[in-house]
Amino acid sequence: MQTADLTTKATLLSYFPERIQAALQAYASAVELSPEAVVQLAIAYLLETADIELKPADSNGQGSPATEQSILAYLPLSLQRGIEQYATETGFPPEFVVELAVTFLLDPDASSFEDCQVNVQREQVYWLQQYREIKRTKAA
Secondary structure (H helix, E strand, O other): OHHHHHHHHHHHHHOOOHHHHHHHHHHHHHHOOOHHHHHHHHHHHHHHHOOOOOOOHHHOOOOOOOOOOOHHHHOOHHHHHHHHHHHHHHOOOHHHHHHHHHHHHHOOOOOOOOOOOOOOOHHHHHHHHHHHHHHHHHHO
């Protein structure tokens, strides 16, 4: 099982350009999380700010996991469903929704990876720490 986890993590992170991967790793190190967890928090935050409820995977029998050819396949089912809902509501491709979430984390003023500044920002580290604690509290 650990081998599969490592493969999944490498695949999720490898979806992003190298400079974005490096920034995600830097943020992950700063908040003591995996880069994948940072990506998941960024996506969850984007979806929550769009008033999209993240339901546990077993609470809704509809929908199915994404195919392995999509980055969505490497995310929890609840995030997959939220991304698909956001994509439907906005007309964006699901992959762009992921890019938008990560871009907003790295550079709130950017609209895509192309114009994204990847310097680690203290405010964003603080935000990640706070949001992580909120998520932990809600899960408990």
